[in-house]
Amino acid sequence: MDNQAMFALSYGLFVVTARDGDKDNGCITNTVGQVTSSPNRISLTVNKLNYTHDMIVHSGQFNVSVLSENATFDLFQRFGFQSGRNTDKFAGFSGVRRTVNGLYYVTVGVSAWLSAKVVQSIDLGSHTMFIADVTDGGMLSLVPSATYTYYQAHIKPAPVKPTTAKPAWRCKICGYIYEGEVLPADFVCPICKHGAADFEKIS
Ligand code: FE
Numbered sequence: 001m002d003n004q005a006m007f008a009l010s011y012g013l014f015v016v017t018a019r020d021g022d023k024d025n026g027c028i029t030n031t032v033g034q035v036t037s038s039p040n041r042i043s044l045t046v047n048k049l050n051y052t053h054d055m056i057v058h059s060g061q062f063n064v065s066v067l068s069e070n071a072t073f074d075l076f077q078r079f080g081f082q083s084g085r086n087t088d089k090f091a092g093f094s095g096v097r098r099t100v101n102g103l104y105y106v107t108v109g110v111s112a113w114l115s116a117k118v119v120q121s122i123d124l125g126s127h128t129m130f131i132a133d134v135t136d137g138g139m140l141s142l143v144p145s146a147t148y149t150y151y152q153a154h155i156k157p158a159p160v161k162p163t164t165a166k167p168a169w170r171c172k173i174c175g176y177i178y179e180g181e182v183l184p185a186d187f188v189c190p191i192c193k194h195g196a197a198d199f200e201k202i203s
Contacts, residue, residue, distance in 0.1 A: 071109030
């Protein structure tokens with residue numbers, strides 16, 4: 001198997017937001033897709049380590065903000081490179097509004113939003129796949145939605161040269177540096193939760 005073949009798959013990018021009690025959170029994902037049109041249903045797959053995962057399990061609903069090519073890297077830092085368990089990702093951030101279900105959606109760097117209600121959860125081991133009815137939605141701009149390839153080429157800053165001479169690996173998704181000669185095969189990036197396949201040796 002040529003593992004590079006998996007990188008030929010194309011993905012969109014999304015901020016998924018949820019609310020549990022009076023706590024809001026959101027995370028970046030590339031795993032939203034429509035599964036049926038009648039009823040209008042989408043699937044969302046979330047790593048169980050993500051705080052947003054548990055909030056969706058408890059509340060049974062989530063919003064999807066579809067990132068556009070106008071999305072800036074700080075959106076990815078805010079929602080992708082920190083955990084809602086120990087930070088309020090919405091602190092000092094004015095680019096949000098609430099939908100009628102009470103959840104936030106993001107209004108900047110976003111082409112459209114959807115509200116969804118979970119109708120089925122599938123346990124995939126490390127992840128849960130949520131199947132959800134789309135209950136509402138709206139357009140915010142006609143700027144094309146960002147693909148994962150577009151993010152890699154145009155949104156993510158160029159990598160900086162490592163300052164360490166020690167053997168190290170860099171996460172190609174978020175830039176996290178793992179120091180060590182050998183990266184364990186089951187290593188999971190503590191920042192973005194991607195696996196060892198998304199790391200490259202840098203020194
Ligand atoms: Fe990472």
